[in-house]
Amino acid sequence: MKSKRIYVGLANSVHDSAMAIVDEDGNVLFAESTERYLQNKRAIGVSPDHFVWTRKVLDTYAKDATQIVLSRSWSDKMNSIVDGQIAKVIESEPIIDKYSSQINDELIYEFFYGKFMAYASRNMLACPGVSFEHELKSRENSTAKVIKNIGWNHHLSHAATACLTSGIESGLCVILDGYGEESAGAVYEYNQNEESWEKMFVCDEDLSYKSTASLGSYYSLICRFCGFDSLKGEEWKVMGLACYGKINPEFYNELRELIWIENGHIIEKEVLKKNKVVEKLTRYKIKEGQDFLEVADIAFTGQKYFEDILLEFLNICYEKHPNKNLLFGGGCALNSKANGLIIKNTPFEKLHIYSAPSDDGNALGAAYLSFLSMGGKKDNLKLLTPYLGSNFEQDKLYKLNKYGWGNIEYVGEKQYELAAKLLSDGKIIGWANGRAEFGPRALGNRSILADPRYSEVKDHLNAHVKFREAFRPFAPSILEEFAEEYFMDAEDSPYMQKTLLFNENKYDVVPGVVHFDGTGRLQTVKKEWNPQYYRLIHAFYEITGVPVLLNTSFNVMGKPIIHSVEDAVAVFTTSGIDGLFIEGYYLSK
Known part of the structure:
Protein backbone atom coordinates (compact mmCIF):
# COMPACT_ATOMS: atom_id res chain seq x y z
CA MET A 1 0.00 0.00 0.00
CA LYS A 2 1.38 3.38 -1.03
CA SER A 3 1.97 5.77 1.86
CA LYS A 4 -0.13 8.92 1.95
CA ARG A 5 1.28 11.94 3.72
CA ILE A 6 -0.51 14.91 5.24
CA TYR A 7 0.83 18.05 6.90
CA VAL A 8 -1.10 19.05 10.01
CA GLY A 9 -0.66 22.65 11.12
CA LEU A 10 -1.29 23.43 14.78
CA ALA A 11 -1.63 27.11 15.68
CA ASN A 12 -0.70 26.82 19.34
CA SER A 13 -0.96 30.39 20.58
CA VAL A 14 -2.81 31.11 23.82
CA HIS A 15 -5.58 32.77 21.83
CA ASP A 16 -7.17 31.70 18.54
CA SER A 17 -5.70 28.19 18.32
CA ALA A 18 -6.53 26.32 15.13
CA MET A 19 -5.82 23.24 13.03
CA ALA A 20 -5.14 22.94 9.30
CA ILE A 21 -4.50 19.94 7.06
CA VAL A 22 -2.56 20.12 3.78
CA ASP A 23 -2.16 17.06 1.56
CA GLU A 24 0.96 15.91 -0.27
CA ASP A 25 0.01 17.96 -3.34
CA GLY A 26 -0.41 21.20 -1.38
CA ASN A 27 -4.21 21.16 -1.33
CA VAL A 28 -5.81 22.47 1.86
CA LEU A 29 -8.18 19.78 3.10
CA PHE A 30 -9.32 21.57 6.25
CA ALA A 31 -8.66 24.69 8.31
CA GLU A 32 -10.66 25.85 11.31
CA SER A 33 -10.29 27.61 14.65
CA THR A 34 -10.75 25.64 17.86
CA GLU A 35 -13.35 28.12 19.10
CA ARG A 36 -15.87 26.94 16.51
CA TYR A 37 -16.09 23.34 17.73
CA LEU A 38 -15.95 24.34 21.40
CA GLN A 39 -18.27 27.35 20.96
CA ASN A 40 -15.92 29.15 23.35
CA LYS A 41 -14.85 32.57 22.05
CA ARG A 42 -11.15 32.54 21.07
CA ALA A 43 -10.64 29.20 22.91
CA ILE A 44 -8.21 30.85 25.32
CA GLY A 45 -5.55 28.39 26.48
CA VAL A 46 -7.02 25.40 24.61
CA SER A 47 -4.74 23.19 22.52
CA PRO A 48 -5.80 22.99 18.85
CA ASP A 49 -5.58 19.17 18.79
CA HIS A 50 -8.46 18.98 21.22
CA PHE A 51 -9.67 15.68 22.71
CA VAL A 52 -12.13 13.78 20.44
CA TRP A 53 -12.37 16.66 17.93
CA THR A 54 -8.98 15.77 16.42
CA ARG A 55 -10.10 12.20 15.82
CA LYS A 56 -13.27 13.43 14.15
CA VAL A 57 -11.36 15.81 11.86
CA LEU A 58 -8.93 13.09 10.80
CA ASP A 59 -11.73 10.62 10.11
CA THR A 60 -13.54 13.21 8.00
CA TYR A 61 -10.73 14.86 6.05
CA ALA A 62 -7.68 12.56 6.19
CA LYS A 63 -8.89 9.04 6.91
CA ASP A 64 -6.44 7.37 4.51
CA ALA A 65 -3.32 9.21 5.71
CA THR A 66 -0.43 6.96 6.76
CA GLN A 67 2.28 9.58 7.42
CA ILE A 68 1.66 12.74 9.39
CA VAL A 69 3.95 15.74 9.72
CA LEU A 70 2.98 17.92 12.67
CA SER A 71 3.75 21.60 12.26
CA ARG A 72 3.52 24.01 15.19
CA SER A 73 3.34 27.80 14.89
CA TRP A 74 6.04 28.52 17.49
CA SER A 75 9.63 27.34 17.34
CA ASP A 76 11.29 25.41 20.18
CA LYS A 77 13.18 28.62 20.99
CA MET A 78 9.97 29.95 22.53
CA ASN A 79 10.30 27.54 25.47
CA SER A 80 13.33 29.37 26.86
CA ILE A 81 11.69 32.76 26.20
CA VAL A 82 8.61 31.73 28.20
CA ASP A 83 10.80 30.32 31.00
CA GLY A 84 12.45 33.73 31.20
CA GLN A 85 9.08 35.47 31.36
CA ILE A 86 7.92 33.20 34.18
CA ALA A 87 11.16 33.82 36.10
CA LYS A 88 10.51 37.58 35.89
CA VAL A 89 6.95 37.07 37.12
CA ILE A 90 8.14 35.06 40.12
CA GLU A 91 10.73 37.73 40.92
CA SER A 92 8.31 40.65 40.55
CA GLU A 93 5.13 39.34 42.16
CA PRO A 94 6.17 39.89 45.82
CA ILE A 95 6.94 43.54 44.97
CA ILE A 96 3.59 43.93 43.18
CA ASP A 97 1.77 42.44 46.19
CA LYS A 98 3.61 44.65 48.66
CA TYR A 99 2.99 47.93 46.82
CA SER A 100 -0.27 47.13 45.00
CA SER A 101 -2.15 49.95 46.74
CA GLN A 102 0.34 52.44 45.29
CA ILE A 103 0.38 51.07 41.73
CA ASN A 104 -1.95 52.25 38.98
CA ASP A 105 -4.76 49.78 38.18
CA GLU A 106 -3.76 49.59 34.51
CA LEU A 107 -0.22 48.56 35.46
CA ILE A 108 -1.59 45.96 37.90
CA TYR A 109 -3.72 44.58 35.07
CA GLU A 110 -0.74 44.45 32.70
CA PHE A 111 1.32 42.51 35.25
CA PHE A 112 -1.33 39.84 35.83
CA TYR A 113 -2.12 39.69 32.12
CA GLY A 114 1.57 39.02 31.51
CA LYS A 115 1.59 36.37 34.23
CA PHE A 116 -1.41 34.61 32.73
CA MET A 117 0.03 34.72 29.21
CA ALA A 118 3.39 33.34 30.35
CA TYR A 119 1.96 30.33 32.19
CA ALA A 120 -0.69 29.70 29.53
CA SER A 121 2.00 29.86 26.84
CA ARG A 122 4.01 27.19 28.63
CA ASN A 123 1.00 24.88 28.46
CA MET A 124 0.30 25.71 24.81
CA LEU A 125 3.90 24.95 23.87
CA ALA A 126 3.84 21.60 25.70
CA CYS A 127 0.47 20.07 24.76
CA PRO A 128 0.07 20.30 20.97
CA GLY A 129 1.40 17.17 19.33
CA VAL A 130 1.09 15.14 22.53
CA SER A 131 -2.69 15.48 22.38
CA PHE A 132 -2.63 14.75 18.66
CA GLU A 133 -0.70 11.50 19.01
CA HIS A 134 -3.08 10.35 21.74
CA GLU A 135 -6.05 10.96 19.46
CA LEU A 136 -4.28 9.33 16.54
CA LYS A 137 -3.66 6.13 18.48
CA SER A 138 -7.23 6.14 19.80
CA ARG A 139 -8.60 5.52 16.30
CA GLU A 140 -9.55 1.94 15.57
CA ASN A 141 -7.23 0.07 13.18
CA SER A 142 -5.14 3.18 12.62
CA THR A 143 -1.82 2.61 10.85
CA ALA A 144 -0.97 6.30 10.59
CA LYS A 145 2.00 7.62 12.49
CA VAL A 146 3.65 10.96 13.13
CA ILE A 147 6.94 10.97 11.22
CA LYS A 148 8.01 14.48 12.15
CA ASN A 149 7.06 17.24 14.60
CA ILE A 150 8.37 20.68 13.62
CA GLY A 151 8.10 24.00 15.43
CA TRP A 152 8.27 26.99 13.07
CA ASN A 153 9.16 30.58 13.87
CA HIS A 154 5.95 32.40 14.72
CA HIS A 155 6.33 35.31 12.33
CA LEU A 156 7.58 33.07 9.53
CA SER A 157 4.35 31.08 9.98
CA HIS A 158 2.42 34.34 9.61
CA ALA A 159 4.43 35.19 6.50
CA ALA A 160 3.77 31.79 4.93
CA THR A 161 0.03 32.29 5.39
CA ALA A 162 0.12 35.85 4.05
CA CYS A 163 2.20 34.97 0.99
CA LEU A 164 1.24 31.45 -0.01
CA THR A 165 -2.51 32.15 -0.01
CA SER A 166 -2.13 35.17 -2.30
CA GLY A 167 -1.50 33.75 -5.75
CA ILE A 168 1.18 36.47 -6.04
CA GLU A 169 4.68 35.48 -7.15
CA SER A 170 6.61 38.23 -5.36
CA GLY A 171 5.92 40.99 -2.89
CA LEU A 172 6.88 42.65 0.36
CA CYS A 173 5.48 40.83 3.38
CA VAL A 174 4.89 42.80 6.59
CA ILE A 175 3.80 41.08 9.80
CA LEU A 176 2.63 43.16 12.78
CA ASP A 177 1.01 41.73 15.90
CA GLY A 178 1.09 41.72 19.70
CA TYR A 179 4.24 39.69 20.23
CA GLY A 180 6.44 37.07 18.61
CA GLU A 181 9.70 35.30 19.35
CA GLU A 182 12.21 38.09 18.73
CA SER A 183 9.90 41.06 18.25
CA ALA A 184 6.30 42.11 17.63
CA GLY A 185 6.73 42.27 13.87
CA ALA A 186 8.76 41.11 10.89
CA VAL A 187 9.43 42.18 7.31
CA TYR A 188 10.22 39.71 4.52
CA GLU A 189 11.01 39.97 0.85
CA TYR A 190 8.94 37.21 -0.75
CA ASN A 191 9.73 35.57 -4.09
CA GLN A 192 8.02 32.32 -5.02
CA ASN A 193 10.34 31.88 -8.01
CA GLU A 194 13.41 31.17 -5.88
CA GLU A 195 14.75 27.66 -6.34
CA SER A 196 14.82 26.73 -2.66
CA TRP A 197 11.98 27.39 -0.25
CA GLU A 198 14.36 28.97 2.30
CA LYS A 199 15.18 31.76 -0.14
CA MET A 200 11.50 32.48 -0.78
CA PHE A 201 11.29 34.40 2.52
CA VAL A 202 14.22 36.76 3.14
CA CYS A 203 13.90 38.51 6.49
CA ASP A 204 15.01 42.14 6.83
CA GLU A 205 16.50 41.83 10.30
CA ASP A 206 16.95 45.57 10.70
CA LEU A 207 13.27 46.41 10.10
CA SER A 208 12.15 43.29 11.96
CA TYR A 209 14.20 43.15 15.12
CA LYS A 210 15.25 46.72 15.92
CA SER A 211 11.67 47.77 16.56
CA THR A 212 11.13 47.63 20.32
CA ALA A 213 7.41 48.44 20.45
CA SER A 214 4.33 46.39 19.71
CA LEU A 215 1.65 48.05 17.60
CA GLY A 216 -0.70 45.22 18.60
CA SER A 217 -0.14 45.82 22.32
CA TYR A 218 -0.67 49.55 21.78
CA TYR A 219 -4.09 48.86 20.26
CA SER A 220 -4.98 46.52 23.13
CA LEU A 221 -4.32 49.42 25.50
CA ILE A 222 -6.63 51.70 23.49
CA CYS A 223 -9.21 48.91 23.58
CA ARG A 224 -9.11 48.84 27.39
CA PHE A 225 -9.24 52.65 27.61
CA CYS A 226 -12.54 52.49 25.71
CA GLY A 227 -13.96 49.90 28.13
CA PHE A 228 -13.46 46.78 26.02
CA ASP A 229 -11.52 43.55 26.59
CA SER A 230 -8.72 42.82 24.14
CA LEU A 231 -8.37 39.23 25.34
CA LYS A 232 -11.97 38.67 24.23
CA GLY A 233 -11.05 40.11 20.84
CA GLU A 234 -13.09 43.29 21.24
CA GLU A 235 -10.78 45.49 19.18
CA TRP A 236 -13.56 45.52 16.53
CA LYS A 237 -15.59 47.65 18.91
CA VAL A 238 -12.91 50.35 18.98
CA MET A 239 -13.04 50.61 15.18
CA GLY A 240 -16.83 50.86 15.23
CA LEU A 241 -16.86 53.43 18.03
CA ALA A 242 -14.09 55.53 16.46
CA CYS A 243 -16.38 56.60 13.63
CA TYR A 244 -18.49 58.60 16.10
CA GLY A 245 -15.53 60.57 17.45
CA LYS A 246 -13.10 63.29 16.48
CA ILE A 247 -9.45 64.00 17.17
CA ASN A 248 -8.41 64.82 20.74
CA PRO A 249 -5.17 66.78 20.12
CA GLU A 250 -3.94 66.50 23.69
CA PHE A 251 -4.40 62.71 23.79
CA TYR A 252 -2.80 62.34 20.34
CA ASN A 253 0.29 64.27 21.42
CA GLU A 254 0.65 62.22 24.59
CA LEU A 255 0.43 59.00 22.58
CA ARG A 256 3.63 60.14 20.86
CA GLU A 257 5.39 59.53 24.17
CA LEU A 258 4.14 55.93 24.25
CA ILE A 259 5.04 54.64 20.78
CA TRP A 260 6.65 56.31 17.76
CA ILE A 261 8.75 55.83 14.62
CA GLU A 262 12.47 56.53 14.94
CA ASN A 263 15.13 55.76 12.32
CA GLY A 264 12.73 53.45 10.52
CA HIS A 265 11.71 51.44 13.58
CA ILE A 266 8.64 51.32 15.83
CA ILE A 267 9.96 52.38 19.23
CA GLU A 268 8.81 52.66 22.85
CA LYS A 269 10.52 53.66 26.09
CA GLU A 270 12.13 51.14 28.42
CA VAL A 271 9.71 49.54 30.89
CA LEU A 272 9.82 51.91 33.87
CA LYS A 273 9.56 55.05 31.73
CA LYS A 274 6.84 53.47 29.62
CA ASN A 275 4.85 52.62 32.75
CA LYS A 276 4.92 56.27 33.79
CA VAL A 277 3.50 57.26 30.39
CA VAL A 278 0.75 54.62 30.67
CA GLU A 279 -0.08 55.82 34.17
CA LYS A 280 -0.43 59.39 32.90
CA LEU A 281 -2.62 58.29 29.98
CA THR A 282 -5.10 56.42 32.18
CA ARG A 283 -6.90 59.67 32.95
CA TYR A 284 -8.46 59.29 29.48
CA LYS A 285 -9.83 55.84 30.33
CA ILE A 286 -13.60 55.34 30.43
CA LYS A 287 -15.12 55.77 33.89
CA GLU A 288 -17.53 53.36 35.53
CA GLY A 289 -21.06 54.04 34.32
CA GLN A 290 -19.89 56.27 31.48
CA ASP A 291 -21.54 55.78 28.08
CA PHE A 292 -19.30 54.38 25.35
CA LEU A 293 -20.10 57.31 23.07
CA GLU A 294 -18.52 59.63 25.64
CA VAL A 295 -15.12 58.08 24.85
CA ALA A 296 -15.63 58.05 21.09
CA ASP A 297 -12.96 60.75 20.76
CA ILE A 298 -10.49 58.46 22.56
CA ALA A 299 -11.36 55.63 20.17
CA PHE A 300 -11.04 57.92 17.15
CA THR A 301 -7.71 59.37 18.29
CA GLY A 302 -6.28 55.98 19.26
CA GLN A 303 -7.34 54.55 15.89
CA LYS A 304 -5.95 57.57 14.02
CA TYR A 305 -2.58 57.25 15.74
CA PHE A 306 -2.51 53.52 14.91
CA GLU A 307 -3.16 54.37 11.25
CA ASP A 308 -0.46 57.05 11.22
CA ILE A 309 2.19 54.72 12.70
CA LEU A 310 1.19 51.87 10.38
CA LEU A 311 1.23 53.97 7.21
CA GLU A 312 4.54 55.61 8.09
CA PHE A 313 6.13 52.21 8.75
CA LEU A 314 4.74 50.72 5.53
CA ASN A 315 6.14 53.65 3.54
CA ILE A 316 9.55 53.07 5.17
CA CYS A 317 9.35 49.39 4.24
CA TYR A 318 8.51 50.27 0.63
CA GLU A 319 11.39 52.75 0.37
CA LYS A 320 13.82 50.03 1.38
CA HIS A 321 12.17 47.23 -0.62
CA PRO A 322 10.15 48.68 -3.53
CA ASN A 323 7.50 46.24 -4.72
CA LYS A 324 3.98 46.95 -5.93
CA ASN A 325 2.55 44.04 -3.91
CA LEU A 326 2.02 44.18 -0.13
CA LEU A 327 1.28 40.94 1.71
CA PHE A 328 0.08 41.90 5.18
CA GLY A 329 -0.41 39.58 8.16
CA GLY A 330 -0.52 39.36 11.95
CA GLY A 331 -3.26 40.55 14.28
CA CYS A 332 -2.82 44.19 13.19
CA ALA A 333 -3.95 43.16 9.70
CA LEU A 334 -7.46 42.71 11.12
CA ASN A 335 -7.77 46.49 11.47
CA SER A 336 -10.00 46.89 8.43
CA LYS A 337 -10.31 50.65 8.87
CA ALA A 338 -6.53 51.07 8.57
CA ASN A 339 -6.34 48.52 5.76
CA GLY A 340 -8.69 50.62 3.67
CA LEU A 341 -6.18 53.49 3.75
CA ILE A 342 -3.08 51.57 2.65
CA ILE A 343 -3.33 51.67 -1.15
CA LYS A 344 -4.28 55.36 -1.19
CA ASN A 345 -1.52 56.42 1.22
CA THR A 346 1.44 54.25 0.17
CA PRO A 347 3.10 53.40 -3.17
CA PHE A 348 1.76 49.82 -3.01
CA GLU A 349 -0.66 48.95 -5.81
CA LYS A 350 -2.03 45.64 -4.54
CA LEU A 351 -2.82 44.55 -0.99
CA HIS A 352 -3.43 40.94 0.02
CA ILE A 353 -4.68 40.05 3.50
CA TYR A 354 -5.89 36.49 3.91
CA SER A 355 -9.16 35.68 5.71
CA ALA A 356 -7.22 34.48 8.78
CA PRO A 357 -4.27 36.87 9.23
CA SER A 358 -4.15 36.48 13.02
CA ASP A 359 -2.76 33.54 14.99
CA ASP A 360 -5.42 31.07 13.85
CA GLY A 361 -4.11 31.44 10.29
CA ASN A 362 -0.69 30.26 11.44
CA ALA A 363 -1.98 26.69 11.41
CA LEU A 364 -2.07 27.00 7.64
CA GLY A 365 1.30 28.77 7.45
CA ALA A 366 3.04 26.14 9.58
CA ALA A 367 1.58 23.30 7.49
CA TYR A 368 2.68 25.06 4.29
CA LEU A 369 6.23 25.49 5.62
CA SER A 370 6.51 21.78 6.42
CA PHE A 371 5.08 20.94 3.00
CA LEU A 372 7.73 23.07 1.26
CA SER A 373 10.61 21.96 3.49
CA MET A 374 9.89 18.30 2.71
CA GLY A 375 9.88 18.69 -1.06
CA GLY A 376 6.36 19.93 -1.77
CA LYS A 377 5.86 21.76 -5.07
CA LYS A 378 5.47 25.48 -4.48
CA ASP A 379 3.75 25.95 -7.86
CA ASN A 380 0.74 24.08 -6.48
CA LEU A 381 -0.01 26.88 -3.99
CA LYS A 382 -2.57 29.33 -5.42
CA LEU A 383 -4.95 32.10 -4.33
CA LEU A 384 -6.89 30.45 -1.54
CA THR A 385 -10.60 30.39 -0.82
CA PRO A 386 -11.67 31.03 2.81
CA TYR A 387 -14.24 28.20 2.76
CA LEU A 388 -12.09 25.51 4.39
CA GLY A 389 -13.91 24.67 7.62
CA SER A 390 -16.46 22.07 8.69
CA ASN A 391 -19.57 20.99 6.86
CA PHE A 392 -22.81 20.39 8.71
CA GLU A 393 -23.29 16.75 9.68
CA GLN A 394 -25.90 15.09 7.50
CA ASP A 395 -27.30 12.92 10.29
CA LYS A 396 -28.01 16.05 12.33
CA LEU A 397 -29.92 17.53 9.40
CA TYR A 398 -31.88 14.28 9.13
CA LYS A 399 -32.75 14.42 12.83
CA LEU A 400 -33.68 18.08 12.57
CA ASN A 401 -36.10 17.25 9.78
CA LYS A 402 -37.51 14.22 11.60
CA TYR A 403 -37.77 15.53 15.16
CA GLY A 404 -37.83 19.32 14.73
CA TRP A 405 -40.96 21.34 15.35
CA GLY A 406 -43.58 21.73 12.63
CA ASN A 407 -42.29 24.79 10.75
CA ILE A 408 -39.60 23.04 8.74
CA GLU A 409 -39.53 22.01 5.10
CA TYR A 410 -36.99 21.06 2.47
CA VAL A 411 -37.04 23.70 -0.27
CA GLY A 412 -33.83 22.79 -2.12
CA GLU A 413 -33.18 25.01 -5.15
CA LYS A 414 -36.16 27.19 -4.25
CA GLN A 415 -34.19 28.56 -1.28
CA TYR A 416 -32.61 31.40 -3.27
CA GLU A 417 -35.81 33.01 -4.53
CA LEU A 418 -37.62 32.33 -1.24
CA ALA A 419 -34.83 33.82 0.87
CA ALA A 420 -34.47 36.83 -1.44
CA LYS A 421 -38.22 37.50 -1.23
CA LEU A 422 -38.18 37.28 2.57
CA LEU A 423 -35.21 39.66 2.72
CA SER A 424 -36.88 42.15 0.39
CA ASP A 425 -39.93 42.04 2.68
CA GLY A 426 -37.76 43.13 5.61
CA LYS A 427 -37.23 39.74 7.25
CA ILE A 428 -33.98 38.72 8.98
CA ILE A 429 -32.64 35.32 7.93
CA GLY A 430 -29.92 32.93 8.99
CA TRP A 431 -28.01 31.54 6.00
CA ALA A 432 -25.92 28.42 6.68
CA ASN A 433 -24.64 26.44 3.72
CA GLY A 434 -21.47 24.63 2.69
CA ARG A 435 -18.14 24.72 4.47
CA ALA A 436 -17.45 27.21 7.24
CA GLU A 437 -15.17 30.18 6.68
CA PHE A 438 -11.60 30.08 8.04
CA GLY A 439 -10.98 33.23 10.05
CA PRO A 440 -13.14 35.60 12.10
CA ARG A 441 -15.41 36.91 9.31
CA ALA A 442 -18.71 35.44 8.14
CA LEU A 443 -18.46 35.44 4.35
CA GLY A 444 -21.83 34.07 3.31
CA ASN A 445 -21.74 30.50 4.62
CA ARG A 446 -22.42 31.20 8.31
CA SER A 447 -24.20 34.55 8.08
CA ILE A 448 -27.19 36.47 9.37
CA LEU A 449 -28.57 38.53 6.48
CA ALA A 450 -30.90 41.50 6.11
CA ASP A 451 -32.11 44.10 3.62
CA PRO A 452 -29.67 47.06 3.66
CA ARG A 453 -32.17 49.55 2.19
CA TYR A 454 -33.50 50.66 5.58
CA SER A 455 -31.41 52.47 8.21
CA GLU A 456 -33.54 51.18 11.12
CA VAL A 457 -32.38 47.62 10.42
CA LYS A 458 -29.12 48.39 12.28
CA ASP A 459 -30.86 49.17 15.57
CA HIS A 460 -33.16 46.18 15.19
CA LEU A 461 -30.30 43.75 14.59
CA ASN A 462 -28.14 45.10 17.41
CA ALA A 463 -31.01 45.06 19.92
CA HIS A 464 -32.96 41.93 18.99
CA VAL A 465 -30.61 39.60 17.11
CA LYS A 466 -26.98 40.24 18.06
CA PHE A 467 -27.72 41.67 21.54
CA ARG A 468 -24.83 44.11 21.40
CA GLU A 469 -23.95 47.80 21.60
CA ALA A 470 -26.05 50.15 19.47
CA PHE A 471 -23.03 51.81 17.81
CA ARG A 472 -21.83 48.59 16.13
CA PRO A 473 -21.98 48.68 12.30
CA PHE A 474 -22.86 45.97 9.78
CA ALA A 475 -21.01 44.90 6.66
CA PRO A 476 -22.12 44.98 3.03
CA SER A 477 -21.72 41.89 0.85
CA ILE A 478 -21.72 43.09 -2.75
CA LEU A 479 -21.52 41.28 -6.08
CA GLU A 480 -17.95 42.00 -7.14
CA GLU A 481 -18.90 43.51 -10.50
CA PHE A 482 -20.80 46.32 -8.73
CA ALA A 483 -18.04 47.37 -6.30
CA GLU A 484 -16.93 50.44 -8.28
CA GLU A 485 -20.51 51.65 -8.60
CA TYR A 486 -20.95 51.66 -4.81
CA PHE A 487 -17.47 52.45 -3.41
CA MET A 488 -14.89 55.19 -3.90
CA ASP A 489 -11.50 53.82 -4.96
CA ALA A 490 -13.01 50.33 -4.93
CA GLU A 491 -10.67 47.41 -4.26
CA ASP A 492 -11.16 43.68 -4.39
CA SER A 493 -12.08 42.56 -0.86
CA PRO A 494 -13.19 38.91 -0.90
CA TYR A 495 -12.23 38.33 2.74
CA MET A 496 -13.95 41.46 4.16
CA GLN A 497 -10.61 42.89 5.35
CA LYS A 498 -10.92 46.49 4.10
CA THR A 499 -13.16 49.39 5.06
CA LEU A 500 -13.78 51.80 2.19
CA LEU A 501 -15.83 54.95 1.60
CA PHE A 502 -19.19 54.58 -0.11
CA ASN A 503 -19.96 56.80 -3.06
CA GLU A 504 -22.20 59.52 -1.64
CA ASN A 505 -25.02 58.76 -4.08
CA LYS A 506 -25.34 55.31 -2.45
CA TYR A 507 -25.78 56.51 1.15
CA ASP A 508 -29.57 56.54 0.81
CA VAL A 509 -29.67 53.38 -1.30
CA VAL A 510 -28.14 51.09 1.35
CA PRO A 511 -28.21 53.08 4.64
CA GLY A 512 -28.28 49.87 6.69
CA VAL A 513 -24.63 49.18 5.82
CA VAL A 514 -23.30 52.75 5.62
CA HIS A 515 -21.53 53.52 8.89
CA PHE A 516 -21.67 56.89 10.65
CA ASP A 517 -18.58 58.12 8.76
CA GLY A 518 -19.78 56.98 5.32
CA THR A 519 -17.71 53.78 5.22
CA GLY A 520 -18.42 50.07 4.93
CA ARG A 521 -16.30 46.97 5.54
CA LEU A 522 -17.14 45.34 2.26
CA GLN A 523 -17.02 41.79 1.01
CA THR A 524 -16.80 41.48 -2.76
CA VAL A 525 -18.57 38.22 -3.58
CA LEU A 536 -28.78 34.58 -3.35
CA ILE A 537 -27.50 38.17 -3.64
CA HIS A 538 -28.29 38.12 -7.35
CA ALA A 539 -31.84 36.94 -6.64
CA PHE A 540 -32.21 39.86 -4.20
CA TYR A 541 -30.81 42.19 -6.88
CA GLU A 542 -33.40 40.97 -9.39
CA ILE A 543 -36.19 41.86 -6.95
CA THR A 544 -34.84 45.16 -5.61
CA GLY A 545 -32.24 46.44 -8.08
CA VAL A 546 -29.71 46.47 -5.21
CA PRO A 547 -26.74 44.02 -5.49
CA VAL A 548 -25.94 44.26 -1.78
CA LEU A 549 -26.97 42.38 1.35
CA LEU A 550 -26.33 43.29 4.97
CA ASN A 551 -24.11 40.51 6.31
CA THR A 552 -23.19 39.82 9.93
CA SER A 553 -21.76 36.71 11.55
CA PHE A 554 -24.17 33.97 12.59
CA ASN A 555 -23.76 34.34 16.34
CA VAL A 556 -24.73 36.54 19.26
CA MET A 557 -22.34 38.83 21.12
CA GLY A 558 -19.72 36.95 23.12
CA LYS A 559 -20.09 33.67 21.20
CA PRO A 560 -18.16 32.33 18.21
CA ILE A 561 -19.78 31.87 14.82
CA ILE A 562 -22.01 28.78 14.80
CA HIS A 563 -20.44 25.39 14.18
CA SER A 564 -23.18 22.77 14.22
CA VAL A 565 -26.81 22.33 13.22
CA GLU A 566 -27.68 22.58 16.92
CA ASP A 567 -25.81 25.90 17.21
CA ALA A 568 -27.72 27.32 14.24
CA VAL A 569 -31.09 26.26 15.63
CA ALA A 570 -30.23 27.60 19.10
CA VAL A 571 -29.35 31.08 17.79
CA PHE A 572 -32.41 31.06 15.51
CA THR A 573 -34.86 30.14 18.27
CA THR A 574 -33.43 32.49 20.92
CA SER A 575 -33.07 35.63 18.81
CA GLY A 576 -35.07 37.83 16.47
CA ILE A 577 -34.12 35.93 13.31
CA ASP A 578 -37.29 35.31 11.25
CA GLY A 579 -36.18 32.40 9.09
CA LEU A 580 -33.32 29.92 8.88
CA PHE A 581 -31.98 28.37 5.69
CA ILE A 582 -29.62 25.47 6.29
CA GLU A 583 -28.48 23.15 3.51
CA GLY A 584 -31.75 23.44 1.60
CA TYR A 585 -34.03 23.26 4.65
CA TYR A 586 -36.16 26.24 5.63
CA LEU A 587 -37.21 26.84 9.24
CA SER A 588 -39.71 29.56 10.06
CA LYS A 589 -41.34 30.89 13.21
Missing part, protein backbone atom coordinates in the same frame (compact mmCIF):
# COMPACT_ATOMS: atom_id res chain seq x y z
CA LYS A 526 -17.01 36.04 -6.28
CA LYS A 527 -19.28 33.67 -8.19
CA GLU A 528 -16.52 31.09 -8.60
CA TRP A 529 -15.74 31.02 -4.87
CA ASN A 530 -19.27 30.96 -3.49
CA PRO A 531 -21.89 30.28 -6.16
CA GLN A 532 -24.66 29.78 -3.58
CA TYR A 533 -24.14 33.12 -1.85
CA TYR A 534 -23.64 34.89 -5.16
CA ARG A 535 -26.89 33.39 -6.44
